[in-house]
Amino acid sequence: MSGTKKRKPLVAERRHTSKSGRTTGQSGRTRSGGPGSGGGRKPPRKPQARRTPRRKRNPLVAAITGLFYWIWRIVWGVFWRLGAIAAILIIGISAYVSLTLPPVDDILDGRARGSVTMMDRDGSVYAWRGDQFGGVVTAESVSPNLKNAIIATEDKRFYRHFGVSPRGIASAIRINMREGRGPLEGHGGSTLTQQTAKLLCLGVPYDPTVWKNETEYEADCRRTTLWRKAKEAVYSVAMEMKYSKDEILTIYMNRAYLGEGTRGFEAASQLYFGKSAAEVSPAEGAMLAGLLVAPTRYAPTNNLQRSQDRAATIVTLMEEQGYLTSAEAKDALAHPASLSQAAQQKAGGYFADWVMASGPEFLTRKTTEDVIIRTTLDQRIQRAAEDAMKTVFEEKLKDGSKVQAAIVVMSADGAVRGMVGGRQTKVSGAFNRATQAMRQTGSSFKPFVYAAALDLGNSPLATVEDTPLTINIPGSGPWSPDNYDHKFRGTVTLADALKDSLNIPAVKVAQAVGLDNVRRIASDFGIESDLAQGPALALGASESTLIEMVGAYAGILNGGSSVTPYGLTSLTLQGETEPLMEIETGIGERVIREPAARELTWMMRRVVTGGTGGRAAIEGLEVAGKTGTTQAARDAWFVGFSADYVAGVWMGYDDNTPLTGVTGAGLPAEIWREVMVRVHEGLEPHPLPMLAPAAPEPVQQQPQPSYPGAAPAPAPRQENPVERLLKDILGLN
Structure with a gap:
């Protein structure tokens, strides 16, 4: 077996594909893949994909599709070209417009009118108006x-x-x-x-x-x-x-x-x-x-x-x-x-609206300047009035009641310190019942009747007969006034007639001193509405606003001079130091003698201590006032004063619905008392400027004959301080 040759292991040759398409073995010999090269195999033939016959498209579908494609190409071509043109135009126009734009600083304040900023009597900002x-x-x-x-x-x-x-x-x-x-x-x-x-x-x-x-x-x-x-x-x-x-x-x-x-x-x-x-x-x-x-x-x-x-x-x-x-x-x-x-505080509410309405229009409601107005508002008194009304209404009125009320508090010179124009106090631009509601005044008008009598020299202890009375009024027929309780008291003093709010004595006194005289005194005290011509004038048949009535009572307190209620004390343009206008007082000309005013104050004090205004009495503080209830109890009033402040309260429905179980001696007097207690909290009480009568005397009648035009000519009406100052500013005097 020694002659047997040893076999080599079988190893696969490494083959690399050359760029010429031939393979190379380990020996480096090249083997041709072509025909006649006896040393290699023919490469396998690639299998050819089997061709499927192409389906013929529906000629109609093809035509429609082609049409839509053709239209789309046209639309798209037009669209992008127009879009490009529009973009170029917009950019061009915008570039031109940008050249016309003003500097930033010139367009930051774009107001067409100015602003009004209001300060209270202490200098604190409490309201804004305008832009x-x-x-x-x-x-x-x-x-x-x-x-x-x-x-x-x-x-x-x-x-x-x-x-x-x-x-x-x-x-x-x-x-x-x-x-x-x-x-x-x-x-x-x-x-x-x-x-x-x-x-x-x-x-x-x-x-x-x-x-x-x-x-x-x-x-x-x-x-x-x-x-x-x-x-x-x-x-x-x-x-x-x-x-x-x-x-x-x-x-x-x-x-x-x-x-x-x-x-x-x-x-x-x-x-x-x-x-x-x-x-x-x-x-x-x-x-x-x-x-x-x-x-x-x-x-x-x-x-x-x-x-x-x-x-x-x-x-x-x-x-x-x-x-x-x-x-x-x-x-x-x-x-x-x-x-x-x-x-x-809802931007000052009713008071701020009133100041805007009473000031010069071109510097308030239509001002193009920024204006600073200093006012008479005392925010402590304002809160006192709002809280007092809320307290009484929550305790005494049923839920859902729509009865309304208004309150005004002012100083004796007419400076308004607080104002409530309705039960909703946090409002702006609302109907102000204190300054806009014209309502009959009822018996709260009677002090002006007795002011006329006292100014003629009559004593509060002078007497008048409280007996049945019938007056024949031309064009209306006989008229027979009656007292609230339908009773007659015979001979009574003027002081008692006012204290018990007797109607018949008030009518008789008004006739005795002259209706024209009563009308003149009420007008001079600030009752600017048309006053009744007949004898019902004495019973408050005329209409007035609450702020007018409170201003008229302020005239009684300050000794008999007229008073114009005011809320604006100075008006200055923003950035300036000198005011354009100033008002220091609302006191005008004398209407009745000072002793007569002091005696009338004494009479009105008795209304609170023993008459119809008993619910307004305040322990430890001398106050005086008068109740008022109109026919069918559509309106109920109480207006009165201490030595420091005058206040008035009105109650009623906006639609003149009669009040149920409410007279001026009731809820209005109670609200008034709650207001004044809060207003005087922490203040030292001062005595009323009263003058007690000396001795009784008969009522003196008007010396002139009682025929049309025979009464003394009315004194010139006091000019509004704002109007007077505006005339000075504009040079109209």
């Missing part, structure tokens, strides 16, 4: 909490778009269509830049010769027609070319309307929170930003809870967009923004 503009804020100076709230709410892509957001517009159209509205109705998809363009009214200024008023002008600026939206887009792009993003935001923050007459976030922050817009917290910033969608609806002075709910939604948006951490958002939700004390 408030608290000053310029910028995107850099304003609180980041407010800036971020605005961006998160109104336009989260503000710093990324070029003024118009096609995505936002498409989304808004889709939402509007889904909700059943027109494509441009409802959601607008406007960017912050577009909203700023609207606030600028696309650069068109207010012209009173074109628009009836600002409301019509602003409505035109907010129109959403297709052509208007196109112009808005051009103007917005122009703004983006002219101004920086922060400058656009600055314009927006200064021109936005935020409720209660505020223009701009600085004015709104000052009004609602009593602080600058640079200092607001996340909760306060969210509440201010929430006003943008509907300023009146979400104003915190209108509905604080609704405003807080809206702010909570914005706080959530700020957290989602990374402007607030979870802890900051949680804290803002746990401690929602609340109103400042001044804002809680």
Whole structure:
């Protein structure tokens, strides 16, 4: 077996494909794969795919498809070419418009009228009227909490778009269509830049010769027609070319309307929170930003809870967009923004409205300047009046009662210290029953009858007969007045007749001294309405307002001189030091003799100590007054005074429905007492300026014959201090 050759193990050859398509073995020899090369195999032939026969398309379908494709190519070609042309035009027009835009500083304050800021007697701001503009804020100076709230709410892509957001517009159209509205109705998809363009009214200024008023002008600026939206887009792009993003935001923050007459976030922050817009917290910033969608609806002075709910939604948006951490958002939700004390008072309510109405129109209601008005309001007394009415109504009236009341408190010189024009005290621009409601005065008018008698020299102890009386009135027939209790007391003094509010003696005294004389004295004391011509004048058949009656009683307290109620003490333009007008007192000319006024005060004091006004008595404080109840008890009054303050209360229904179980001696007297107790709290009591009578005398009649025109000529009527000052300012004297 030694000759047997040893076999090599079988090992497969390594083969590599060469670039020429041949394979190379271990020995390096090349083996051809072509024919005639006896050393190799033919490569396997690639299997060919089996061809399926092509289906013939329906000629009709092919024609229709081709037609649609041809139309689409034409439409698309036209569309993108027109789009390109439109884009070029928009950019060109926008570039031109951008050259016409004014500097930022010139358009921050866009108000067409000025503002009125009111201060109380101590110099504290308590009310705002007109278009408030608290000053310029910028995107850099304003609180980041407010800036971020605005961006998160109104336009989260503000710093990324070029003024118009096609995505936002498409989304808004889709939402509007889904909700059943027109494509441009409802959601607008406007960017912050577009909203700023609207606030600028696309650069068109207010012209009173074109628009009836600002409301019509602003409505035109907010129109959403297709052509208007196109112009808005051009103007917005122009703004983006002219101004920086922060400058656009600055314009927006200064021109936005935020409720209660505020223009701009600085004015709104000052009004609602009593602080600058640079200092607001996340909760306060969210509440201010929430006003943008509907300023009146979400104003915190209108509905604080609704405003807080809206702010909570914005706080959530700020957290989602990374402007607030979870802890900051949680804290803002746990401690929602609340109103400042001044804002809680509803911008001064009835008193502020009255001051605006009584001041010169061109410096109040239609001012184009920013005005500072110093007033007579005492906020302590104002709160006393509101609290007193609330207390009595809660304790004495049934739930759901619609009876109304009004209160006025003033000093003896006519300076009004507090005013309530209705049961809803936190209002602005509402019907003011203290100054606008003309109502019959009833027996509260009787002091003017006895003032006429005393001024002629009659004593409070002079007597008159309380016996049946019938007067034949021309054109009306016989008239027989009656006392409230239908009883007759025979001979009574003037003091007792007033104390017990007897009707027949009042009519007899009025006739004795002359109806014209009574009418003149009441008018000179400030009762400006048309006074009744017949003998029913003595029983308060004439109408008057509560503020007129309180002013007339103030004339009795101050010794018999006329008084014009006033609330404005000085008016100054903002930034100036010298006032344009000042009022120091409302006291005018003398109406009756001072001794007569002091005697009348003594008589009215007896009304409270032993007469119909007993419920108004205050222990430790001398007060005097008079009750009043009109026919069918449609109106109930109590008007009176201490040595320091005069106050009046009226009660009744707005529709003249008779009161049930209410007279001037009842609830009005009780409200009056509650007011005066609170007003005098902490004050040293002073005695009334009274003069007790010496001895009784018969009633002296008017010396002239009692025929038409025989009464003394009326004294000239006292001119309103405001009118007098305006004449001085305008040079009309």
